[in-house]
Amino acid sequence: MEQQFWQTTILDFFIALGVVLGGVALGGLGAFLTNDYPTERMLRLAEQLKIWAMVAALGGTFDTIRAIEVNVLGGQLGQAGQQLAFIVSSFIGAHIGVLFIRWFFQGEI
């Protein structure tokens, strides 16, 4: 049970990170092909993709929020805490992706 929790947490982290980095890389390619400024577009995409990276990592926020509701009302606070940990983990993954992009292009975090 505990192992599965850590597996999901780590998976969520890397999915969110991957969505941001992959989205930014391919979005930048699209910007280049459409005569747009690549760096500016990539930085903006990183910010815009952050929330969607979290959603993608969690597999739909609605289910997670629903699970929190059911667990809290059912008195299973441990389960609700796990769902929150998944959200936090995916947020950290997405945020690290954004920080990495910012550091790479602007030299500052």
Add this chain to the structure above:
Amino acid sequence: MVKKSLSNIKKHGRSIILFLIGNIVGSASFLFLYSQKLDSLYLERDAIYYANNQKYKQIRKLEQELAKLSQHRIPSPNREETIKKIIVEVDSTYRFGAEMIKAQVEAMLEPFLDKSMQLISNNPELVESVLQKKPIPIDAEQTQKVQVHVKYLSFYNETLKIWVKAEENTGEDLTNYQK
């Protein structure tokens, strides 16, 4: 022939997909390494386009003026000096969009063309009031907007040169707020 090439594609499908993925990965890595250089080249290109456009406008204006002068042969000596050309210089905190700001400020100041230079130099707040009317978007989606303020005005030889400072438009327009 077609069947043969289709079966060839099927046979080497994995290689083709790998080739395409390689292309995408390669171009994405190239972009990570050289995007800043590309950005500066794009900026330079935009500046050149803008300068070229300005030169073209100037040539057209000179042609019109020449045609007008050739019609009227003798110009009146007591003619009041009017603004024939507006040049905008932008001091912006943003790296991008300077050309867009220049073009839009020029468009906003178009009503001042052919107006007396003395009128504007005596009432420089007129220019500021025109510019204050609306914030200028600096991207295609119009998500980022800047507010421009007049820094300096100079009048020389029928040319109004204006230096503007572009600042982030943070203030909401509360005058239009309705409950």
